[in-house]
Every structure is written in C-alpha cells, then in structure tokens.
Amino acid sequence: MNIEHASQEQLRLWEHQLAADYAAIVARKLNLDLTRGKPSAEQLSLSDDLDGILKGNYKSLDGTDTRNYGGGEGLPEARALGAAILDASPSETLALGNSSLTLMFQCLLNAVQFGFDGPDSAWHKRGKMTFICPTPGYDRHFTLCEQLGIQMIAVDMGPEGPNMDQVEQLIDQDPSICGMWCVPKYANPTGVTYSDAVVDRMAKLAKRAQPGFRIFWDNAYAVHDLAEPQTLASIMAACNIAGTQDSVIQFASTSKITHAGAGVAFVAMSARNLTSFKTFLNSQSIGPDKVNQLRHMRLLPDMAHLRNHMQAHARILQPRFDAVSSALDAAFTGTDLGQWETPKGGYFVSFDTQPGCAQLVVQMAAEAGVKLTPAGATFPYGKDPQDRNIRIAPSVPSVAEVIAAMEVFVTCVKLASVRRKLAA
Ligand code: PMP
Numbered sequence: 001m002n003i004e005h006a007s008q009e010q011l012r013l014w015e016h017q018l019a020a021d022y023a024a025i026v027a028r029k030l031n032l033d034l035t036r037g038k039p040s041a042e043q044l045s046l047s048d049d050l051d052g053i054l055k056g057n058y059k060s061l062d063g064t065d066t067r068n069y070g071g072g073e074g075l076p077e078a079r080a081l082g083a084a085i086l087d088a089s090p091s092e093t094l095a096l097g098n099s100s101l102t103l104m105f106q107c108l109l110n111a112v113q114f115g116f117d118g119p120d121s122a123w124h125k126r127g128k129m130t131f132i133c134p135t136p137g138y139d140r141h142f143t144l145c146e147q148l149g150i151q152m153i154a155v156d157m158g159p160e161g162p163n164m165d166q167v168e169q170l171i172d173q174d175p176s177i178c179g180m181w182c183v184p185k186y187a188n189p190t191g192v193t194y195s196d197a198v199v200d201r202m203a204k205l206a207k208r209a210q211p212g213f214r215i216f217w218d219n220a221y222a223v224h225d226l227a228e229p230q231t232l233a234s235i236m237a238a239c240n241i242a243g244t245q246d247s248v249i250q251f252a253s254t255s256k257i258t259h260a261g262a263g264v265a266f267v268a269m270s271a272r273n274l275t276s277f278k279t280f281l282n283s284q285s286i287g288p289d290k291v292n293q294l295r296h297m298r299l300l301p302d303m304a305h306l307r308n309h310m311q312a313h314a315r316i317l318q319p320r321f322d323a324v325s326s327a328l329d330a331a332f333t334g335t336d337l338g339q340w341e342t343p344k345g346g347y348f349v350s351f352d353t354q355p356g357c358a359q360l361v362v363q364m365a366a367e368a369g370v371k372l373t374p375a376g377a378t379f380p381y382g383k384d385p386q387d388r389n390i391r392i393a394p395s396v397p398s399v400a401e402v403i404a405a406m407e408v409f410v411t412c413v414k415l416a417s418v419r420r421k422l423a424a
Contacts, residue, residue, distance in 0.1 A: 001335045001414065003354065003421050011422050018415040022368065025408050030369030032405040037188065037347040037393045038260050039313070046312050047258035053298045058291065066290035072282055074264075077301070078293040082266030084303045085222050086250045087234040093268040096281075096288045100253035100265040104216055105144050107249050107267065110280045111178070111214060112148050116246070116273050121212045123150075123178045132170055132180040134162035136350055136378030136389045138188040141181045141218070145380070151176070152380035157187065159341065161194035164201045171209045179214045180205070185232045186221035189350040189378055189391040191343025193230040203238035206247030217250040221346040223310050224256060226318050230344050236268070245270040254296060256347065257309065264293050314345075320394040320402050324349045327406035337417050349392040350378070353413055358387045360416040361409075370408040 001014065058066045060075045073079060074095025083093040096103060112129065115121030123129045131145050135154040145152050153174075155166040161184070171177055182202065184194045194202070206213050217235055239245045246269075254263030269277065300306045325342050328351065332338045340351045353361055358375035365372050373391040376384045392409070394402045 001337060001417075003417050004336055006421070008422070011418055014418045015415070015422060018411060018418060021411050022364070022415050025368045025411060028369070030404060030408065032369060032397060032401050032408070033371045034392050034394060034397065034402075034405050034409075035371050035373045036396050037391075038396060039256055040316065040396050042316050043313050043395070044259055046309060047299060050258060050295045050299050053295050054291070058294065060290070060294055060297070064290070066294045069286045071290055072278070072285070072287050074266075074288055075290055075293045075297065077297045078264055079266075081297065081300065081302070081306070082252065082264070083268065085252050085306075086219055086266060086268045087232075088236055088250060088268035092271060092274060093266055094274075094278075094281075095293055096265050096267065097285075098253075098255075098261055098263060098265060098289070098292075100218065100220065100251040100255070100267070101140055101144075103251055103265050103267045104141070104218065105147075106280065106284075107214075107216070107269075107277065108144055108148055108150070108179075110277055111212070112150070114276070114280060115212070116214070116276045117212060118276075123212060126176060126178065126210075128176040129178050130174060130176040132162075132167055132177060133380050134181065134187075135380065136189055136384075136391070137181060137380075138183060138218070139377045139382075141216075142380045142382075150178070153177075154380055154385075157190050157192060159192060161187075161192060161198035164198055167205065168201070168208065171205060171213075175210055177209065178212060179216060181216050181218065183218050183220060184235070185219055185230070186224055186343055186346025188220065188346065189348035189389075191341050191346050191348060191350065193232055193344070196233040199233040199235055200238050203235060203242045203244055203248070206244040207242065209247075213247055215248045217248050219250055219252045220256070222252050223306060224313070224347070225310065225345040226314050226321060226343070228344050246272050249273065254300075257306070257313075258296060258299065262292070264288075264296050317395055319399045320397070321349070323399055323402040324392055324394050324406055327403070327410055331410035331414070337413055347393055347395055349394070351390045351392060351413075352388045353390065354417050354420065355386040355388055357413070357416040357420050358384060358390050360420070361390060361412045364412040364416060365408055368408045368412065370405045370412075372409070 078095035083090040130151040250268040253265035
C-alpha cells in the first residue's frame with residue numbers, strides 16, 4: 001500500500017476491506033497486552049535459584065558478614081560486576097539497592113539541590129534548568145524531570161543515536177541546559193545502539209556546556225543482547241581522552257537480568273562526583289541490602305556466568321521479537337505506512353506511523369482487545385508532536401499471543417492511515 005499516491009477510489013476500496021478485517025478481529029474478543037517492558041514469568045524463572053542459594057553462608061569474599069549494617073558502597077564483588085557491565089572502574093562503581101531509577105532520581109536531586117561540585121554548583125541556583133531528551137525515549141526519565149522542575153527539550157533519535165548536531169546546537173545556545181538523558185544501548189524504545197562517533201561526541205559535550213553539565217547514561221540494556229550482540233564504545237574511555245570524566249554518570253541494574261525490581265542497581269561516576277554523591281547517600285541509609293547482593297554474586301559470580309544467563313533470556317525473547325519483525329516486514333516493507341528498527345537487543349520495537357495516526361491506532365487496537373503503550377508516552381510531557389510513535393513490548397505475551405496481537409496492530413495501522421488520508 002502506498003497511501004500518499006493512492007486515488008480516492010483506491011482509498012475507499014481499502015477502507016472498505018480493512019474495516020471488514022477489523023470488524024472480524026473485534027468479534028474475536030481478544031485480550032492481549034503489548035505494553036509492559038518487563039520479563040516474562042519464564043525469564044524470571046531463570047533466576048529462581050536465588051532463593052535459598054546462600055544456604056546459611058552469609059560471608060562475602062572478603063569475609064564481611066552481609067547480615068549486618070555497613071558497606072555503603074556495596075560488596076566489592078558486586079561492585080566489580082557492576083563495573084564490568086558498565087565498562088567502568090570498580091573503585092568508581094557503587095552496588096546499591098533494587099532500582100537504578102531510584103539512583104537516577106537521587107543523582108538528579110543531588111545535582112539540583114546540593115550540587116556535585118559544592119553548594120554554588122546546585123542547578124536550582126540557575127533559575128531555569130533544562131534537560132536534553134532524545135525522543136522517542138523512556139517515559140520515566142521524563143517523569144523524574146517533571147517532578148524536579150527540570151524543563152525538557154526533545155532531540156531526534158536516529159539510527160546511530162541522538163542527532164548530535166541538534167544536541168550541540170542546543171548546548172551552544174541555551175545556558176539553562178544542565179544535562180541530558182541517554183539510553184545508549186538498545187535504547188528504550190528505539191532499540192538503537194549509539195555509534196562510536198556519537199559516543200565520542202557525547203564525551204566532548206561538557207567542553208561546550210555550562211559547568212555542572214551531566215549526562216545521565218542509563219545503560220539499562222547493557223548486556224541484553226539478542227542473537228547478534230552489538231558493541232557500545234566505552235563512554236568513560238572517551239571521557240578520559242576528552243578530560244570530561246565528571247560529566248557522565250552511568251547506571252545499570254539486574255532488573256532484567258534476575259528478578260525485576262528485586263535485584264541490585266549500579267551507579268558509576270568519577271571519584272570527584274562520588275565524593276559528593278556518597279555524602280548525599282550516607283545521610284539516607286546505613287548501607288544497601290548486602291544479603292541480596294551476595295545472593296546475586298553466588299548466582300552470577302562473573303561476566304562469563306552473566307553472559308550465559310543472558311543467552312538463556314535471549315533464547316526466550318528472540319522468537320517474540322522475530323514475530324514482531326515478521327509481521328511488520330510482511331505488512332509494511334515497501335509501503336509508506338510506517339518505519340521501524342529491527343532491534344538486536346533490549347525490550348522494545350519502536351514503530352512510527354504516518355503523522356497523525358498513533359493515537360488512533362492505539363485506540364483502535366484497544367477496542368480490538370490489544371493494549372498498547374499510550375501514544376505520546378515516549379515523549380516529554382506525554383506529547384508526541386507528530387503523533388507518530390508507538391512502543392511495542394513483546395516480552396510478556398507468548399509467541400502465539402504476539403503473532404495474534406501483531407495481526408491486530410498491522411490492521412489498525414493500515415485502517416488508521418487510510419482513514420486519516422480520506423479525512424485530509
Ligand atoms: N531505565 C530504562 C531505560 C528502563 O527501560 C527501565 C525499565 N523499564 C529502567 C531504567 C528501570 O530500571 P530499574 O528496575 O533498575 O529501576
């Protein structure tokens with residue numbers, strides 16, 4: 001189908017056929033859900049050995065009794081694993097609580113309220129604070145900014161990462177810019193991994209930004225490869241060359257490695273940043289849950305075990321992603337109805353409809369029994385200016401359910417596109 005060049009007569013014919021297909025789908029009374037970027041029960045079961053794994057031995061490698069208070073930086077072996085995931089140095093990596101999102105909030109709050117470089121550097125002193133947000137992006141990042149009164153400016157995501165010309169121009173022109181969100185590997189939701197050139201330009205941003213500029217490098221999908229792993233260049237190595245070590249704070253967690261929300265989160269930053277962040281943390285907690293960290297280290301003592309474990313995840317996830325890709329390829333290759341990337345990892349497929357169709361597609365799919373993430377959720381303030389982007393999350397449903405849901409999805413995209421064009 002090529003909508004832009006179709007005659008009115010052709011459009012009306014398509015509308016008639018697609019409306020019949022859609023009615024047949026509605027009659028099936030499906031109840032399917034493609035909204036949740038979380039592991040399936042089958043994936044979670046890969047880590048069930050965590051339960052009881054300590055068998056009464058609560059000592060970490062250095063003899064620490066993990067049942068007691070203390071160890072605010074996390075167990076050394078957990079810090080080493082976090083550092084390996086993030087390509088950072090263990091001494092600059094902390095292993096903390098169950099959520100990297102919490103750590104992002106804490107780092108933001110520290111920067112806004114107290115300043116990583118002392119009280120004068122607190123972002124709130126600037127008046128207006130602005131973050132650069134590659135879009136489509138992760139809605140919870142945007143919520144954190146809203147909560148702390150940080151304005152957001154969108155930049156486009158492309159096949160190699162954020163549009164760096166736009167990013168650099170914004171930084172040159174707008175002194176209120178104090179930071180930027182990045183999901184550098186298998187981005188949520190585009191699945192894109194930043195190219196080496198993008199990573200290199202990221203590392204140099206602090207040279208043109210106002211003092212205090214920080215990149216929030218949320219590497220949530222660092223080890224979440226499917227069949228053909230992609231490599232992300234080390235941001236810290238690039239920062240070391242550029243002399244901008246303080247400008248990047250890295251995050252990761254085991255949320256989509258072991259049990260989601262019941263794992264260990266990691267944060268890595270320069271020694272100078274750590275001095276400030278540890279002061280901030282120490283007033284809030286007498287130490288993280290080291291018992292849970294120890295459980296994780298017994299299950300996944302090193303990167304070799306972790307990689308094996310992630311391959312087991314990939315074996316479960318790959319057929320679901322294949323089902324999405326096959327449906328999109330079959331329905332839309334060679335048409336002008338949509339654009340998408342075929343991700344090599346992560347949890348999402350991001351689909352761009354023709355402008356002005358996404359909300360209608362999500363609504364029609366819901367009425368046909370297929371829940372999709374609300375249109376707009378992948379943009380700051382929940383507003384997709386072109387009403388195009390839809391995030392597809394295929395990890396939880398079975399393969400058969402993904403196939404059924406995608407049949408609904410492609411029908412809705414086609415019908416919404418034809419109706420939009422007829423109404424134009
Ligand atoms: N960052 C990104 C990009 C995510 O997609 C998610 C989970 N959807 C998180 C962070 C949340 O991580 P955590 O469970 O460690 O808070």
